Amino acid sequence: MRDATEPAPVSLTVNGRPETARVTPRTTLADFLRHELGLTGTHLGCEQGVCGACTVRLDGRPVRGCLTLAVQADGATVETVEGLAGDGSALHPLQEKFWRHQALQCGFCTPGFLIAAVTAVEENPGLSRDEVRERLSGNICRCTGYQSIVDAVAEYAAESREVGA
Amino acid sequence: MNSAKKDLTEGWVGRRVKRVEDPHILLGRGRYTDDATPTRCLHAAFVRSPVAHAVISALDTAEARRATGVVAVFTADELNRICGSWKGLLDWPGLASGDQRPLATGKVCYVGEPVAIVVARSRAIAEDAAELVSVDYTELAPLVDPLVALEPGSTLVHDELGSNLAFEATFGTGDVAAAFAGAAEIVEVGLSTARHTAVAMEPRGAVAEFDPASRSLTARLSTQAPHMLQSTYAELLGLRESNVRIITDEVGGAFGMKAHVYPDEVATCAASILLGRPVKWISDRIESLQSDTQARDERITAAVALAADGTILGLRSEIDSDGGAYSVYPRSAVTEGIQVATIMPGPYRVPAYRGHLRVAITNKAPLAVYRGVGHPPAILAMEALLDESARRLGLDPAEIRRRNLIRPAELPYTSVTGHVYDSGSHQESLEKLLAMLGSPVDGPAGSALAERKAQARARGRLLGVGLACFVEVTAPGVAFYGARGAPITAHDQVEIRVEPDGSVTVLLGTPGQGQGLHTTAAQVVADQLGVPFETISVISGDTRVVPHGTGVWASRSAVVSGGAAASAAREVRQRILTIAGHLLEADPADLEIKDGSVRVGGAPHVELSVAEIAEIAHWRTNRLPPELRIGLSVVGEYSGPNVTFNNGAHAAVVEIDEDSGLVHVVDYLCVEDCGVLINPDIVDGQIRGGVAQGIGGALYERLYYDETGQLLTSTLLDYLLPTGPELPDLRIAHLETPSPNTMLGVKGAGEAGAAGAPAAVHNAVNDALSQVGARVWHQPITPERVLRAIDEAAGQDWPEPPDIPSLPRFGSNATVR
Numbered sequence: 001m002r003d004a005t006e007p008a009p010v011s012l013t014v015n016g017r018p019e020t021a022r023v024t025p026r027t028t029l030a031d032f033l034r035h036e037l038g039l040t041g042t043h044l045g046c047e048q049g050v051c052g053a054c055t056v057r058l059d060g061r062p063v064r065g066c067l068t069l070a071v072q073a074d075g076a077t078v079e080t081v082e083g084l085a086g087d088g089s090a091l092h093p094l095q096e097k098f099w100r101h102q103a104l105q106c107g108f109c110t111p112g113f114l115i116a117a118v119t120a121v122e123e124n125p126g127l128s129r130d131e132v133r134e135r136l137s138g139n140i141c142r143c144t145g146y147q148s149i150v151d152a153v154a155e156y157a158a159e160s161r162e163v164g165a
Numbered sequence: 166m167n168s169a170k171k172d173l174t175e176g177w178v179g180r181r182v183k184r185v186e187d188p189h190i191l192l193g194r195g196r197y198t199d200d201a202t203p204t205r206c207l208h209a210a211f212v213r214s215p216v217a218h219a220v221i222s223a224l225d226t227a228e229a230r231r232a233t234g235v236v237a238v239f240t241a242d243e244l245n246r247i248c249g250s251w252k253g254l255l256d257w258p259g260l261a262s263g264d265q266r267p268l269a270t271g272k273v274c275y276v277g278e279p280v281a282i283v284v285a286r287s288r289a290i291a292e293d294a295a296e297l298v299s300v301d302y303t304e305l306a307p308l309v310d311p312l313v314a315l316e317p318g319s320t321l322v323h324d325e326l327g328s329n330l331a332f333e334a335t336f337g338t339g340d341v342a343a344a345f346a347g348a349a350e351i352v353e354v355g356l357s358t359a360r361h362t363a364v365a366m367e368p369r370g371a372v373a374e375f376d377p378a379s380r381s382l383t384a385r386l387s388t389q390a391p392h393m394l395q396s397t398y399a400e401l402l403g404l405r406e407s408n409v410r411i412i413t414d415e416v417g418g419a420f421g422m423k424a425h426v427y428p429d430e431v432a433t434c435a436a437s438i439l440l441g442r443p444v445k446w447i448s449d450r451i452e453s454l455q456s457d458t459q460a461r462d463e464r465i466t467a468a469v470a471l472a473a474d475g476t477i478l479g480l481r482s483e484i485d486s487d488g489g490a491y492s493v494y495p496r497s498a499v500t501e502g503i504q505v506a507t508i509m510p511g512p513y514r515v516p517a518y519r520g521h522l523r524v525a526i527t528n529k530a531p532l533a534v535y536r537g538v539g540h541p542p543a544i545l546a547m548e549a550l551l552d553e554s555a556r557r558l559g560l561d562p563a564e565i566r567r568r569n570l571i572r573p574a575e576l577p578y579t580s581v582t583g584h585v586y587d588s589g590s591h592q593e594s595l596e597k598l599l600a601m602l603g604s605p606v607d608g609p610a611g612s613a614l615a616e617r618k619a620q621a622r623a624r625g626r627l628l629g630v631g632l633a634c635f636v637e638v639t640a641p642g643v644a645f646y647g648a649r650g651a652p653i654t655a656h657d658q659v660e661i662r663v664e665p666d667g668s669v670t671v672l673l674g675t676p677g678q679g680q681g682l683h684t685t686a687a688q689v690v691a692d693q694l695g696v697p698f699e700t701i702s703v704i705s706g707d708t709r710v711v712p713h714g715t716g717v718w719a720s721r722s723a724v725v726s727g728g729a730a731a732s733a734a735r736e737v738r739q740r741i742l743t744i745a746g747h748l749l750e751a752d753p754a755d756l757e758i759k760d761g762s763v764r765v766g767g768a769p770h771v772e773l774s775v776a777e778i779a780e781i782a783h784w785r786t787n788r789l790p791p792e793l794r795i796g797l798s799v800v801g802e803y804s805g806p807n808v809t810f811n812n813g814a815h816a817a818v819v820e821i822d823e824d825s826g827l828v829h830v831v832d833y834l835c836v837e838d839c840g841v842l843i844n845p846d847i848v849d850g851q852i853r854g855g856v857a858q859g860i861g862g863a864l865y866e867r868l869y870y871d872e873t874g875q876l877l878t879s880t881l882l883d884y885l886l887p888t889g890p891e892l893p894d895l896r897i898a899h900l901e902t903p904s905p906n907t908m909l910g911v912k913g914a915g916e917a918g919a920a921g922a923p924a925a926v927h928n929a930v931n932d933a934l935s936q937v938g939a940r941v942w943h944q945p946i947t948p949e950r951v952l953r954a955i956d957e958a959a960g961q962d963w964p965e966p967p968d969i970p971s972l973p974r975f976g977s978n979a980t981v982r
Contacts, residue, residue, distance in 0.1 A: 026289065040200035041193020043417070045366045046450040050881040053366060081193035095191040099183055102846050105854060106679025107190035108197060108366040108417030133889035140881070142366050142418050143679055144850060145857035146889040 010074045014039070015083030023070045030054040030065030032073075033080055041081040041111050045140070052139030055112035056080050062119045081111035084118065093159070094118055097152035105143035113139050117153045125160040132157070177691040177698050178909070181846040184684040185703065186677070196414040198370040198387045199447045206372070207236055209433055209446035210291035212281040212298045213455065214273035217309070217528035217874025218322070219302035221272060221280065229283055229297040234290035237440060238298060240281045241270040244435045249401045251426060253492035253533075256649035260332045260499055262492030263323035263526070267432035273302065274322055274490035275530050276876050277455025282432045284444055307874035311464070311487040311525030312971045322490060322526045331488045332499040332524040336506045336582050337480075339517025341470075344479025348470035352554045355972040356942040358542045358923065359867035360462035360487065362454065363535050364886060367417020369457065370447035371430040373437035381408035384434055387416050389424040389678050390716030395708045396652045397426050397494070398434060413706040419678040420858070421534040422457050424718050426494040429456065454879045459868055460535030462487035463505055463542040464972050469550045475558050475565040479517040480581075482509055482546060483973035486532070488524040493533040495651035499524045501532060504539025504638070507582040511547050512591040512636045512812055513569040518581040523973070528874040534718070536858060540637055540920035545944075548633045548924040552931060562632055562928070563599055570595060570634060586636060589812040590900045594836040595634055597898055598814040601834050602630070618936065627821040628831075629933025633924035634814045639839070639913025640724035642807040647715075655721070656804045658712035659729040661690060661737050663797035665783040667761060667776025669694065669701045674714020675726045676706035680915060681847040682722050686730045688843050689909065693734035694741075695758030696775055712800050720913025723843055725805040728908035733801025740794055744778050747789060806906035811917055813837040813900075815856070815925035821933050823955065826948030828864055828930055833893050835921070838900040840912035845899065848914045853895050855918020861887045862919075863926040867945050934958075943969045 007022035014037060021036055028047075033039045033056065045053035047066045054065035057079040058072075084092040091099065094114060104110040113136060120127060120135040127135060132153045133146065141149060189195060226238040244267045252262035264270075269280045281298050285291035306320040313319060314329040322329055345351060365387075372385040382404055388394055391411035399406040416423065429446060437444040448456070463486050470479040484505050488498030499522075506520035555565040570591045571578050578586045603613065614630060621628035646653035660672040671690055677683060683703035691698040705711055714726065738758060745763040746753035755766045758775065765771045781788050782795045789795055818832035835852055842848055865885035869877045878884040903910030923944060931940050934951070939958035941950050953963050 024289075034199075035202070039193070040197075041195075043197065043367070044199070045368070046881050048450060048880055048882070051366065051450075081191075085192055091188060091191055095188075098191055099187045102184060102187075102681075102850050104187060104190060105681065105850055106366065106416060106418040107187070107195050108415075108679075110190060111193055114191070129894075130890075137888045137890050140366065140886055140888060142364055142420075142858070142886070143854045145853035145892055145895065147853050147892070147894050148850065150889065150894075 008071050010070055012073045012075065013077045015079060025069065025071050027070045028066050029056065029068040029070050029073050032070035033065060039080050039082050043108050043111055045108065051109070052116060053109045053112040055115045055139065057115055057119060062116050081114055084114060094156045097156045101148045101152040103144060103148040103152040109139060109141045113141065113149055121153065121157045121160050125157050125164055127157045129154050177688040178841070178843050180688065180844065182684060182688055182698065182844055184681045185687060186681060186683050190415065197367050197417050198372060198385055201372055201385055202445060203372065203374050203443040206443040206445050207284045207286065207440065208288040208291050209282050209284050209436060209444050210288060210295045211279045211429055212283065212295045212300065213452065214269060214276055214278045214280055216273065216302050216304055217276050217307040218305040219273050220305065221269060221300060222303045223301035224281070225299040226281060229294040232294040232297060234286040235283060235294045236286065237284045237436065238281055239436055239439065241266060241268040243439065244268055244432060245270060247402060247438060248431060248435045251401060251494045253494040253497035255497045255646065255651055257332060257499060260492065260497065261326050262331060263326065265428060265491050265494065267428045267435055275528050276874060277452065277530060279429050279432060282436055284436050284440065308527045309870050309872055309874050310971060311485050311527055312973070314525040314527050315523060322528060329526040330523060331492060331526050334522050336520045337518035338581055339479065341479045341481055341517045341519045344517040345470040348478055349473035350471045350554065350557055351468055352471065352550055352557055353466065353468035354546065354549050354553060354942065355466040356546060356549060357464045357970050357972065358461045358545065358862065358944045360459050360529065361862055361866040361868055362457050362459045363420040363422035365418030365420060365422060368448035368450065368453045369423065369427065369430065371433040372443065372445045373434040374443040375437040375441060377441045379408060380404060382434055382438065383410045383412065385412045386430060387423055388413050389416065389419045389718055391676060391706060391708050392674070392713050393652050393716055394426065398431070401431060402434060402438060410709045413676050416676065416678040420536040421538065421718060424496060424716060425458055425533055450881060451879045454884055455876055456530055458493055458533035459489060459530050460501060460532060461541060461862060462532055464970055465505065465542060465546045466973050466975060467509065467546040467550055469554060471554055471558070475554060475560050475568050477513055477515050477569050480510060480515050481975065482506065482520040483975055484520060484522045485973040486522065486524040487527050487529065489527060489529040489531040491531045493531045495653060496534050496646065498532050500534055501539045505543045507584065508540050508543040509547050510581050511544060512571055512634050513547070514571060515581045529870055536855060537916045537919035540635065540916065541859060541862060541923040544633055544635050544920055545924040545927055548928055552928045556935065563595065566595055566632065566634055567592065584810065586810045587904050587906045588902050589636065589810065590838045590902045591634065591812050594812060594814045594838055594900055597900065598816050598834055598836045601896060601898060602816050621820055625823050627823060627933035627936055629819050629929040629931065631817045631925045631928025631932055632814065633921045633928060635917065635921045636810040636812045637720070637917050637920050638808055639720035639811055640805045640809050640907065641719050642805060644807065654715045655725065656802060657714045657725045657729040658800050658802045659726060659733050660712050660798065660800045661733040663737060663775065663779045665780050667700065667774060667779045669696055671701060671703045671730060672711040673703060673705035673726055674712045674729065675717050675722050678717050680851060681844065682717065682726060685723050685843050685847060686726060689727045689730045690734045693731045694738050696761045700761060720915040721805065724809065724907050724911050724913055725803055727843065727911055728803035728805060729801050731908055732803050733799045736799040736801060737797055740797060741775060741778055743793060744782055744789060744795055745773050747793065748781065749773060803908055806904065809904040809907055809912045811839040811912040811914060813917055813921065815921035817925040817929040819926065819929040819933055821930065821951060826951035828946055828951065830860055830893050830926060834896045835918065836898045836900060837914065837917055838902050839914035839917065840904045841901060841910040842899060843911060849897050851915050852897055852918040855916060856895060856922045857887055857892055859919045859922020860892060860926055862944060863923040864945050
């Protein structure tokens, strides 16, 4: 058994780029992304898996960055908020909707909402407003009262349906 | 005026402009406290008290200091040598507090109080080593109930004070005894709001960098008041104020909770000074729930004296406020209680009032200001009294309010506690709300509502509607704090620079806390200066760069920062016009600036762009006479009003599941009048967020301290916050009654949602429960409290003691000294 302080090698793909590093086994994926790779868009709100601010995608599925160890992501593909829009400065269509509907205020929870919502709409573009609320109930926002987030995601889902149809 | 129709106006003020703050946050490029890590940075973790009240009988850090990767462990012994003590003593007569220091000195007074700071190569190492610090606690009797704390002979939280009474005062005027003696009806309620907290999604933290060569400290903090901390840190740490630089970029939520001097943040700075290296500390959520300032711990007994027609003759209240262990610097532990006492009469004509307040010192985390500061309990008490009165007198809840709300002809109105309402729409906002609610304004009371209630009943649900009318303190002047000795003024400065290419930089003395202040300020500057919104960049939050500002609190920034921005813009505009007058050989009085161009009135073909003028003013000064004031950089200032009150009305519709006791908010309406709207989307966002927090307080949020003073709700699994499915879509409407006392006619808006929502929801619940003869009086309105009330109303008593706090009683609260 490896000692908790003994670094282990990890190789993974983050936002389309290959990354390799040596991390202590207890390093969380969120800490690895933030402090080793400098991807500080993934935020830590509770470090306990409740608030959802640290949500990232691991092989396409949303996970809590604070409850996932970096070594668990070895060989995997990780997507963070920084990867949503691609390399340019333009916003991802869902980010555009968030901007248009003022679906953020302080913005600390926003990266987690974006990742969770992109995944939810990918899985089911037919989400109703109530379903959007339910699907995003694992993410806490303290500023907006959620209404504008639901507006943004529902509109994005509707447009995704049109594109898909 | 319905703001939905107001998308396009002549100017930028009033438009639903997308926020300038958002794109970089959306892209993951926001910079919150933990997002910056200086070279050679060390990381801190705190040893915090696991007990509520104890003497520290032994403290051994040797093993922790020996751990690999640990650089230092400091206790009060080390930090007190370089850091002074503080306490939040505003100049209120008799206000008392124990001394606070960065680390507990001699004893601990609440669970979570920092005892030692461990500094190491990494946060994980520091946290591991914190567990190696050995502390022996000799426990003392914990004081958890404020009424018990105030009893004679109670154990003292701070021996040197000789009492657990932090503050006592009586507010109001008029002959209350006569009012009650002559009343046709007297209605009394006893109720409480639970201690809860802001839960900003970004935890507090500090990144401190001390440069021993210049004895200068740079501290990156998540704070609402950088300049206040600059002054305070300089004083506490013995540094020159010009050598203390506070930086705050994005603030991940604050809500009043990040407007204070915190022991752990000061300790992080002190550690950096002692080590000569950068030190970072970021709170985890347990630390946040234990040590962020808490709020709303209020117990109220209130009574209203009424004429037979429902006219209010007089009002009395007894308020016991649980101030926690220390009076927070600089806003104190008593501001909330004072606001409860003085806001209670609200938008109503109350000819006589006496509110008696006591603030107790207990073994809980310090109580301070949180969005709405005292308004939610005060409005709850008043609105609950009105609903009980309406039931007693057989009046419609809207009608009893209508009969007592201030009328337009009575404005400006001085309340019975001395608050001046400069303007408002107190009657109109209620009528508008009722129209939105769909109930007949003048028709028979509740006819449509009775039908809805019957339909809900058939589904096993009790439906209720609750109203709440309110006024809210916004943009208070220096009398609030500064005149009482705190480093808090009402005066703000904003610098505006027109760059040589004509683009505009706005430097705000006051930072945002996530509400969109940069956007708001840019809209004001665009109009006042006459330049396109898109050419404006806004900067805030670096005390080395921006002019002085007193911070973002008490719904003041749109009013006062907006005013200061307008003041600077007007001066810059005048300078541009003067330069243009010279270049165009025209009288500046005949010139106007619009969309970034200067035009001569009556000669539309003559045009000079702001960019051309700025280029000349910076680099072609040879074209201008030497006596001209051509510097296009101006600091504007504005002190704001003494105070300006916004007003409005809320309505909540709830359905209570009779089997589970769960309360569902199924509709929520709000009419808000905050004067001139700068950006209706931003104001709507403030209302929605405030209402969400208010619903949280009414139904879910409670910091639960057990009888030993242990905080049981120390994770977000135990401390319940509303998530999406718990909240309805809000229906919001605006009225715009400009303040005659503010520069732009703007009143603050940030707290009104939080102020009114707990009362509206609570009244809706009791309206629903009154169908079965039940009521609840204590927040949060948990399913257990609801079911118990329903059972007890049906004559089925529960064997367990009720989960309710003790309440103050009229006339029995002798001062304990």
